[in-house]
Amino acid sequence: METNVVYAIQRKIKEKMKVLAIVLGLILSFSLPAGAGNYSLSAHGDAANGVKRNVTELSSYVQGNCAHCHEQHASINGAEPTPSGGAPSGFCLFADNFNTTNTTGSYLQSDDFCFYCHTSLNSLQSGGITNYDYSTTFGGATASVTGILDAFNQTSFHNLYDVYNFAKNNFSSFFTASSNPCVACHNPHLARRNKANPTDPSYTAISRPTAHSQLWGDDSGERMSDYTTNYQAPYYYNSTSTYEPGNTATYNGSNMPDYDTFCTDCHNSTNTIYSTTLGRNLYKIDWVTAGGESGGDKHGQNSATTSLNIKDPFATSPLGISIGFVLSCLDCHEPHGSPNVMLIRREVNGGDLAGNITAFDTVYWSYLCGRCHKDDSYYGGYAGKFEYIHHLDPDDAPYPGPPSRCGWCHGGGGGGGKPPIPCNRCHFHGGNDSCLLDSSNLPYYPSLYTGRRCF
Amino acid sequence: MCYKAAFAIKVWFFLIVSFLCFFPFKLWSQVSGVCSNCHTMHYSQTPWPSEWPTRSPSGPFRALTVGDCIGCHSGSAPIKTIGPSGEQSTIPVVNMTTAPLGTGAGKSLAGGNFYWVTQAGGDPYGHNVVGIAAPDATIGLTPPGWDPTATASNSFGQIAGGAASWTSQLTCAGTYGCHGKHVNDLNGDGVTDNFEAIYGAHHEDDSVIDGSTVGKSYRFLAGILGIEDNDWEYTASATDHNEYKGVNGNSGYTDMSTISYLCAECHGYYHSQAGSHPVWLRHPTDFALPNSGEYAAVYGTSYDPVVPLGEDDLSLGVQSTVNSSGNIVMCISCHRAHGSEFFKAMRWDYKGSVYGDKCSVCHTEKN
Numbered sequence: 001m002e003t004n005v006v007y008a009i010q011r012k013i014k015e016k017m018k019v020l021a022i023v024l025g026l027i028l029s030f031s032l033p034a035g036a037g038n039y040s041l042s043a044h045g046d047a048a049n050g051v052k053r054n055v056t057e058l059s060s061y062v063q064g065n066c067a068h069c070h071e072q073h074a075s076i077n078g079a080e081p082t083p084s085g086g087a088p089s090g091f092c093l094f095a096d097n098f099n100t101t102n103t104t105g106s107y108l109q110s111d112d113f114c115f116y117c118h119t120s121l122n123s124l125q126s127g128g129i130t131n132y133d134y135s136t137t138f139g140g141a142t143a144s145v146t147g148i149l150d151a152f153n154q155t156s157f158h159n160l161y162d163v164y165n166f167a168k169n170n171f172s173s174f175f176t177a178s179s180n181p182c183v184a185c186h187n188p189h190l191a192r193r194n195k196a197n198p199t200d201p202s203y204t205a206i207s208r209p210t211a212h213s214q215l216w217g218d219d220s221g222e223r224m225s226d227y228t229t230n231y232q233a234p235y236y237y238n239s240t241s242t243y244e245p246g247n248t249a250t251y252n253g254s255n256m257p258d259y260d261t262f263c264t265d266c267h268n269s270t271n272t273i274y275s276t277t278l279g280r281n282l283y284k285i286d287w288v289t290a291g292g293e294s295g296g297d298k299h300g301q302n303s304a305t306t307s308l309n310i311k312d313p314f315a316t317s318p319l320g321i322s323i324g325f326v327l328s329c330l331d332c333h334e335p336h337g338s339p340n341v342m343l344i345r346r347e348v349n350g351g352d353l354a355g356n357i358t359a360f361d362t363v364y365w366s367y368l369c370g371r372c373h374k375d376d377s378y379y380g381g382y383a384g385k386f387e388y389i390h391h392l393d394p395d396d397a398p399y400p401g402p403p404s405r406c407g408w409c410h411g412g413g414g415g416g417g418k419p420p421i422p423c424n425r426c427h428f429h430g431g432n433d434s435c436l437l438d439s440s441n442l443p444y445y446p447s448l449y450t451g452r453r454c455f
Numbered sequence: 456m457c458y459k460a461a462f463a464i465k466v467w468f469f470l471i472v473s474f475l476c477f478f479p480f481k482l483w484s485q486v487s488g489v490c491s492n493c494h495t496m497h498y499s500q501t502p503w504p505s506e507w508p509t510r511s512p513s514g515p516f517r518a519l520t521v522g523d524c525i526g527c528h529s530g531s532a533p534i535k536t537i538g539p540s541g542e543q544s545t546i547p548v549v550n551m552t553t554a555p556l557g558t559g560a561g562k563s564l565a566g567g568n569f570y571w572v573t574q575a576g577g578d579p580y581g582h583n584v585v586g587i588a589a590p591d592a593t594i595g596l597t598p599p600g601w602d603p604t605a606t607a608s609n610s611f612g613q614i615a616g617g618a619a620s621w622t623s624q625l626t627c628a629g630t631y632g633c634h635g636k637h638v639n640d641l642n643g644d645g646v647t648d649n650f651e652a653i654y655g656a657h658h659e660d661d662s663v664i665d666g667s668t669v670g671k672s673y674r675f676l677a678g679i680l681g682i683e684d685n686d687w688e689y690t691a692s693a694t695d696h697n698e699y700k701g702v703n704g705n706s707g708y709t710d711m712s713t714i715s716y717l718c719a720e721c722h723g724y725y726h727s728q729a730g731s732h733p734v735w736l737r738h739p740t741d742f743a744l745p746n747s748g749e750y751a752a753v754y755g756t757s758y759d760p761v762v763p764l765g766e767d768d769l770s771l772g773v774q775s776t777v778n779s780s781g782n783i784v785m786c787i788s789c790h791r792a793h794g795s796e797f798f799k800a801m802r803w804d805y806k807g808s809v810y811g812d813k814c815s816v817c818h819t820e821k822n
Contacts (some may be wrong), residue, residue: 039809039810039815039821040809045810046809050809060685060806062806062809063808064809064811065806065808066814066821067805067806072737072789073600074736077579078594088736088737090734092735092737178733189820213749235720449590
């Protein structure tokens with residue numbers, strides 16, 4: 001009898017505690033932060049296109065499920081599905097995250113976890129994944145590489161070991177010695193399928209290294225048009241009326257992430273970044289300082305001081321400006337790799353480069369420069385040469401005349417004109433014409449030195 | 456005088472209520488009820504009471520019980536009550552003979568149910584215990600992750616005798632079982648069976664769970680600590696649930712009282728880190744949910760019995776919120792020990808969900 005009374009009291013107390021718990025639960029549930037569904041919205045968590053490792057052990061796991069990348073027990077159903085590397089891997093991944101011994105490329109599929117799926121050959125993703133380069137995906141160029149691994153295994157690439165090292169040392173809040181270098185720019189649980197929605201930056205695939213826990217470009221204020229009002233999108237491939245990205249009439253970058261802010265999280269005027277590939281530190285990039293000849297890069301927020309000999313769409317830009325354009329890094333560079341040196345795109349401003357640029361010190365930089373800057377063919381001269389801009393333009397030629405003693409800069413020979421000077425002698429990030437002061441190489445002509453910003 | 460008496464009554468009432476609030480609720484693991492609810496002097500007894508387990512060809516049983524573990528703990532409802540009014544015994548049913556409504560409150564008990572592993576293709580849905588299901592056709596007899604060196608120093612004996620691989624199927628208790636002692640070979644046949652493993656435990660005073668004996672261990676899991684919910688979480692809420700023992704960073708399982716240690720006895724370590732790169736190689740257990748990053752959002756939320764977190768200080772009692780003490784990730788944070796309606800005895804439909812369903816309770820930014 002007493003026992004029953006005790007139970008009755010207990011039961012009543014429990015009932016009241018349940019009511020209290022429900023009330024508390026309601027209060028707490030409404031105080032939780034919103035924003036559910038980030039992974040489900042991501043490319044990897046996409047129910048129709050997300051991760052789906054093509055192994056028998058995971059055949060019944062839905063597309064997008066965690067297990068396609070993460071094995072909670074370093075096995076599935078008591079066995080290790082392909083690839084079976086034996087030992088368990090960090091972050092419970094099905095393979096090791098990154099091979100830090102490969103410091104210079106080229107890369108094998110096993111060098112980087114992401115390559116197990118993001119490759120054109122032997123992808124573990126059911127049905128494979130096609131990833132074109134930026135030139136095709138956003139620029140519309142004829143397809144070249146079809147996988148990320150393939151993109152990295154070209155003439156130049158974003159050296160993953162260098163990315164890894166730099167991120168480890170500079171973004172330790174999320175990047176550790178066990179991290180994957182791809183994660184420096186992509187949050188795999190957030191990155192979306194921009195490739196399928198190239199004109200909608202809410203589908204961005206990138207996260208700033210300084211803000212890894214959120215996407216970059218998806219929100220207002222994170223577009224190229226927010227970075228600058230002077231962004232003129234280049235033409236879409238083979239078009240003279242539509243623009244990147246995605247072949248639309250939008251020309252001001254409002255339909256693309258602000259790549260400049262994104263890239264300058266690392267590539268700015270203060271960070272020292274060593275390139276194992278180049279064997280030197282990368283040039284620092286001042287993309288923000290105005291001031292003309294005393295400012296930063298003129299392709300950035302600095303500006304040409306007088307005039308430009310520029311092609312469309314810049315020459316007739318709907319922005320209503322003739323100088324002062326601010327470029328996106330990806331107008332010229334591929335993010336992963338390219339058939340040209342320095343990750344230069346193979347297609348720029350609506351057309352293919354005339355050929356690959358396979359050396360750093362070469363006149364063939366004209367393939368790139370000439371996609372936007374008018375060469376001599378526009379002024380009665382030869383295509384691929386820029387005598388007019390440098391010597392004959394009455395508005396802004398820096399070395400007018402032309403000066404005498406051509407050979408001091410151009411050397412001998414040349415046939416139909418003096419041989420051109422490799423563009424890179426003066427035109428590089430942060431560059432000016434100080435090479436004129438260097439007697440060890442052409443051009444050497446100290447009296448012509450102007451100190452003007454050449455990039 | 457009347458005023459004083461009334462005051463005294465109020466004080467006593469307050470003290471009694473306080474006592475009831477903080478004292479672990481009556482634990483039904485110490486059996487109550489008349490002896491004949493569970494024992495018979497003659498296994499040939501006729502008529503055979505219908506509330507007893509069906510008479511088994513393998514009977515009679517030791518201790519004159521009317522059934523073995525499975526016999527008594529099987530039934531058509533999650534909890535069964537037997538015996539005459541006022542002398543009843545309440546038995547948790549872990550092996551339902553009809554389809555449970557599912558797992559979770561009001562459906563089945565905290566450990567889930569073996570029902571699903573008994574069904575066709577049921578191997579991945581629970582533990583394949585002798586008498587309930589045949590050995591797992593894929594995994595075989597040796598548990599995945601089995602490491603005979605991992606938990607060799609258990610004072611209740613090492614499971615499977617520390618053999619390199621298993622030659623016998625999993626049992627409820629004993630040498631090859633989860634419950635009771637692993638070594639208590641009373642009849643000298645070389646194996647500790649179910650009866651030997653939990654010998655006497657049902658009648659022990661288990662008002663204090665200190666792990667000193669099988670009866671004083673959480674759910675007869677020898678040496679394991681915890682606070683036992685009085686109805687095995689048939690009713691469950693943030694304030695009404697088992698409290699499991701966990702230890703943050705139980706490296707090498709130096710603390711052998713945690714529920715995750717119990718799992719490790721068969722499945723090896725699941726919390727180890729790589730030496731040079733401190734990242735998880737397997738999903739961690741016996742490790743505190745960090746109060747940072749995406750996990751910080753979990754702190755202060757109501758305890759979710761579907762996704763339980765362990766407690767490293769059981770003196771604090773049943774926790775109603777996730778806090779700095781009740782924050783230990785355990786094997787059973789994700790799995791039901793006996794079985795569930797979900798693949799791999801998960802507590803939720805992990806493989807059927809893009810983001811792993813309840814994984815996002817902890818991984819709050821990965822839903």
